[in-house]
Amino acid sequence: MTDVTSQPPRPVDPPAAPARRSLLIEDPRTRRRNAAERRFRAYGVVAIALAMGALVFLLFTIFRDGTSAFFQTYARIPIAIEAQVVDPAGNRDPAEMQKVLTMGYGKLLDNSLAAYVEANGIEIEGLDDRDLSSFFSAQARADLRNAVLANPELVGTVIEAPVMTSSRIDGMFKGRVSRESAAIDAKTSVAQYDLAMAMQERGDLQTRFNWDFVTSTDSSDNRPEAAGLGVAILGSFYMMLIVLVLSLPIGVAASIYLEEFAPKNRLTDLIEVNISNLAAVPSIVFGILGLAVFINFAGLPRSAPIVGGLVLTLMTLPTIIISTRAALKAVPPSIRDAALGVGASRMQTMFHHVLPLAMPGILTGTIIGLAQALGETAPLLLIGMVAFVTTYPSAPPEGFLDPASALPVQVFNWTQRADPAFFERASGAIIVLLVFLLAMNLLAITLRRKFERRW
Amino acid sequence: MDDVRMVERVVDTDARDIKFQCKDVQVFYGEKHAIKDVSVDLLDKTVTAFIGPSGCGKSTFLRCLNRMNDTIGIARVQGRMLLDGEDIYDRRVDPVQLRARVGMVFQKPNPFPKSIYDNVAYGPRIHGLARNRAELDEIVEKALRGAALWNEVKDRLGETGTGLSGGQQQRLCIARAVATAPEVLLMDEPCSALDPIATAQVEELIDELRATFSVVIVTHSMQQAARVSQKTAFFHLGNLVEYGDTDDIFTRPRDPRTESYISGRIG
Numbered sequence: 077m078t079d080v081t082s083q084p085p086r087p088v089d090p091p092a093a094p095a096r097r098s099l100l101i102e103d104p105r106t107r108r109r110n111a112a113e114r115r116f117r118a119y120g121v122v123a124i125a126l127a128m129g130a131l132v133f134l135l136f137t138i139f140r141d142g143t144s145a146f147f148q149t150y151a152r153i154p155i156a157i158e159a160q161v162v163d164p165a166g167n168r169d170p171a172e173m174q175k176v177l178t179m180g181y182g183k184l185l186d187n188s189l190a191a192y193v194e195a196n197g198i199e200i201e202g203l204d205d206r207d208l209s210s211f212f213s214a215q216a217r218a219d220l221r222n223a224v225l226a227n228p229e230l231v232g233t234v235i236e237a238p239v240m241t242s243s244r245i246d247g248m249f250k251g252r253v254s255r256e257s258a259a260i261d262a263k264t265s266v267a268q269y270d271l272a273m274a275m276q277e278r279g280d281l282q283t284r285f286n287w288d289f290v291t292s293t294d295s296s297d298n299r300p301e302a303a304g305l306g307v308a309i310l311g312s313f314y315m316m317l318i319v320l321v322l323s324l325p326i327g328v329a330a331s332i333y334l335e336e337f338a339p340k341n342r343l344t345d346l347i348e349v350n351i352s353n354l355a356a357v358p359s360i361v362f363g364i365l366g367l368a369v370f371i372n373f374a375g376l377p378r379s380a381p382i383v384g385g386l387v388l389t390l391m392t393l394p395t396i397i398i399s400t401r402a403a404l405k406a407v408p409p410s411i412r413d414a415a416l417g418v419g420a421s422r423m424q425t426m427f428h429h430v431l432p433l434a435m436p437g438i439l440t441g442t443i444i445g446l447a448q449a450l451g452e453t454a455p456l457l458l459i460g461m462v463a464f465v466t467t468y469p470s471a472p473p474e475g476f477l478d479p480a481s482a483l484p485v486q487v488f489n490w491t492q493r494a495d496p497a498f499f500e501r502a503s504g505a506i507i508v509l510l511v512f513l514l515a516m517n518l519l520a521i522t523l524r525r526k527f528e529r530r531w
Numbered sequence: 532m533d534d535v536r537m538v539e540r541v542v543d544t545d546a547r548d549i550k551f552q553c554k555d556v557q558v559f560y561g562e563k564h565a566i567k568d569v570s571v572d573l574l575d576k577t578v579t580a581f582i583g584p585s586g587c588g589k590s591t592f593l594r595c596l597n598r599m600n601d602t603i604g605i606a607r608v609q610g611r612m613l614l615d616g617e618d619i620y621d622r623r624v625d626p627v628q629l630r631a632r633v634g635m636v637f638q639k640p641n642p643f644p645k646s647i648y649d650n651v652a653y654g655p656r657i658h659g660l661a662r663n664r665a666e667l668d669e670i671v672e673k674a675l676r677g678a679a680l681w682n683e684v685k686d687r688l689g690e691t692g693t694g695l696s697g698g699q700q701q702r703l704c705i706a707r708a709v710a711t712a713p714e715v716l717l718m719d720e721p722c723s724a725l726d727p728i729a730t731a732q733v734e735e736l737i738d739e740l741r742a743t744f745s746v747v748i749v750t751h752s753m754q755q756a757a758r759v760s761q762k763t764a765f766f767h768l769g770n771l772v773e774y775g776d777t778d779d780i781f782t783r784p785r786d787p788r789t790e791s792y793i794s795g796r797i798g
Contacts (some may be wrong), residue, residue: 340604410641414704416602418654418711419631428653429643 138506145504148286148301149246150238151212151275153192157184157224159232168228181217181224182209185239198274203267211268213240215295215302241281243301243497245272249283252496289504293466294481294489300497303490305505307465311381311480312450312512314472318385319392319449324442326389327396334397335404336426355394362391363455371459378460381469382476387459388449395448399441403434436524443520447513453484461485483509547574550715550745551596556610558591558600565591569610569771571764573715578737578746580760580777582753584792587766589749593717596747597633598626614715631658634713638720640700642692642707647684650692650703651675654711670710678706679736698729705736709744716740718748722755734759753793757781765789 097103102110161180165172186209193203216239223237224230244264247253249272253261258269275281292304338344366387370376376383407430415425431438456462461482469478481489483505490502551573558566566588573579581589591600598619600606612619619629631654642650651671654660661667671688675681680702684695692703701721708716718737722730737759740746750756756763757777764774765786773780773789784790 408641410637410639411643412602413599413635413637414641414643414707415653416599417597417630417635417637418657418707419627419634420653420657421627424657428657433644 135510138503138510141500142503142505142507144250144252145500145507146286146289147250147283148288149241149249149281149283151189151241151281152236152238153188153275153280154234154236155184155188155220155239156191156234157230157232158187162224163228163231168231170225170228173225173228173231176221178217178221181221182212182214184220185209185212185217192280193271196274196278198271200267200270200274202265203271207265207268207271210242210263211245211271213242213301214299216240238282240301241272243299243495244268245281246283246301247497248272249276249281250500252500289501290508293468294464294486295466296464297493297495300493300495300501303498303501305483305486305508307468308481308483308486308505309508310469310475311384311461311465312483314381314469314476314480315385315388315482316446316450317472318382318476319388319446320442322385322389323392323396323445327393327442328400328438330393331397331400331404332426332431335401336422336430351394351397355398358454359391359452360454360458362387363458365390366455366459377477377479379463379465379479379481380477381480383459384456384461384482385476387455388452391452391455392445392449395445396438396442399444400434400438403437403441404430406437407433432527436527439523439527440520443516443523447516450512450516451484451509453482453488456482456485457488462489464489483512547577549573550575550615551747552611552613552616554611554613556592556595556608556612558588558595558609559607560591560603561605565769566595567769569766571771571774573745573747574762575714575745576741576743577762578741578748578760579762579764580756581747581749581764581766582751582756582792583766583772585751588769589764589766590719592766593719593747593749594635596715596717597630597635599630599635601626631711632713633715633717634708634711635717636701636704636708636719636721638723640697640704640724642695642700642703644691644693646689647675647692647695647703648688651706651710654707658711660712674706674710675703677709677736677740678702679732680706696729698725698732701725701729701733702736705733705740709740714744716744716746718746720749720751723751730755753781765792767792 159166161184162176163173164176186205189208189211193200193208219240242263244253244258244261245268248258248269253264253269255266255269258264259266272281288302289304290309291306292302293307294304295302334344334348366383370383370386371378411429411433412425415429416422420428461480462485463479463481465479465481467479469475469480487502487505487509490498490505549572551571553569553571553573556566556569557564569588569592581593583589594600595608595612596619600608608620614629614633618624643653645653648671651674652661652667655667655670661670672681672685675684680699683699684690684703692700695703701724705716705718705721721737722733725733734755737746737748741761748756748759760777762775763777763780765772765780765784765788767788773784773786775785780789781793784793
């Protein structure tokens with residue numbers, strides 16, 4: 077033993093006790109951390125505010141431009157159905173009366189309006205025949221003709237029914253046409269403007285809610301006031317029906333198989349990757365596929381809801397498969413163990429226990445997929461759903477093969493037309509589309525709540 | 532350790548029939564050799580406890596007994612496991628049929644999110660054990676009585692099983708397992724999520740179940756093993772180190788590793 081070791085060990089300095097600081101004072105490190113947290117929260121608030129601002133702006137502009145599409149100006153003046161014009165033969169035979177074309181009924185309207193102006197003592201400088209004949213919508217003549225042909229007893233009488241005015245007159249009461257703009261507009265005139273104002277003062281021009289916008293068919297470029305969404309809504313509804321009926325069972329079956337039964341190997345890995353890729357494929361590519369496969373190869377008709385529905389099904393499937401698999405994965409494994417432990421087969425485990433618990437997730441995914449499909453435009457353009465359709469598709473299943481339009485395509489279509497009245501209609505159609513989307517999301521939330529209570 | 536109580540429960544295990552005969556069982560999880568050369572004979576109408584440190588393979592072995600490991604893709608089982616002389620890993624055996632005879636209770640109470648009645652009735656329903664509603668009612672009541680839960684829930688059978696307390700949930704799971712009339716009941720740490728009072732109730736129950744079933748229980752608590760079991764198997768690193776009468780294992784362990792474990796030096 078040496079001297080060194082025999083010496084008592086040198087006392088080791090205890091580690092310097094940290095200087096005690098007051099809890100009431102933030103130390104620099106805490107201050108930095110708190111500042112970082114405050115900054116992060118501020119970013120979040122800014123992000124939310126930007127998103128909300130964009131949404132509010134979007135909704136504001138759409139509602140500002142589109143609400144007026146739901147209203148329409150009608151004139152209520154006595155219309156004399158002159159027998160010598162509509163029934164020159166004088167025998168009230170509808171077959172004979174068919175020979176009088178729509179133009180003839182236009183003359184009735186013109187004459188009635190002229191008579192109305194005279195009877196009420198309205199005196200407007202420069203009011204000519206052209207002003208009178210372009211006062212009513214071209215649709216009004218056709219409607220009048222149909223009414224008379226359906227009911228020949230009207231001939232020779234004077235009826236008082238609301239008559240749709242032209243889009244320019246309508247626009248005067250929606251702020252779209254002013255006295256100044258009327259002066260430089262080839263389709264209207266100052267005299268027409270004054271006449272409309274005079275009629276409104278007498279209460280013979282009324283702007284009222286217009287169900288026809290939602291129910292009637294599309295119309296040609298020169299009568300925007302008559303254009304409606306009926307065919308587009310039916311077409312979209314048919315397509316959603318097809319998408320739901322096809323993609324929900326196929327998607328759920330595929331996810332259950334992949335999630336629960338498929339062996340884990342290269343092939344299933346490849347399938348999984350490709351399903352994810354498919355969800356990211358641009359929708360127009362699906363349109364080309366639909367054109368090539370369903371129309372050119374399978375020979376299905378163009379612009380039919382069945383083709384649109386099939387294309388949108390292909391588009392929606394990846395969304396449904398991905399969300400269904402996520403929902404299945406989220407079911408706790410203990411439930412599977414419990415079911416297998418009492419001797420349930422894998423399928424019984426799946427259908428009795430796992431699937432009911434995954435249902436809210438599956439339904440939410442499906443409805444989100446459907447909402448996406450409802451707003452999809454590009455693939456529908458390629459399969460011809462952009463066509464001008466003025467007849468309603470018949471009831472399913474034959475209706476699936478009839479030509480139809482779709483809501484987003486109708487919006488696209490109308491925004492391309494020259495008349496500003498179509499712009500208003502397009503905004504109105506967007507409102508209808510948004511209402512449908514909102515309804516579907518509400519349904520998703522309701523279903524989610526309903527099924528979640530079981531847990 | 533409560534020696535008095537332990538002595539009370541010692542039964543003559545030599546007279547019992549062999550229910551499960553396991554020979555040279557190997558289990559692999561991918562590359563990992565989880566169970567090595569385990570040979571053990573589990574007796575009928577006896578409580579057998581598997582003890583050992585975490586990761587020693589006792590739960591893995593338990594899950595082999597009703598082929599729950601089949602659900603894990605990478606698990607492979609070799610060797611022979613005979614239930615009443617029939618190899619349960621035979622090609623012709625349907626694991627679903629096997630699990631109806633070898634029931635299981637899990638570590639975490641996992642009642643179905645359905646009513647108490649439906650929880651218990653589920654097994655009998657899918658196996659067609661009841662011909663009508665009255666018979667099913669009878670089976671459910673018997674199972675709930677067997678699990679010492681009947682008096683607590685008889686007035687609210689329609690309420691959901693997940694609304695019960697932890698101990699009640701676990702007894703409900705036992706009732707669910709008992710309702711399918713299995714021959715063997717496997718329990719994977721059934722009391723690890725329970726408080727001492729619930730644990731005592733479940734242990735009491737296990738002792739009663741011994742009259743009808745062969746019970747195999749995995750436990751981390753040596754006191755519990757000593758209290759409820761007649762046979763004990765000690766696992767260590769995938770090996771079956773020692774298997775014998777419970778009082779022998781706890782009082783006269785033959786292997787030094789067993790002695791170290793029960794005296795708290797390893798594990």
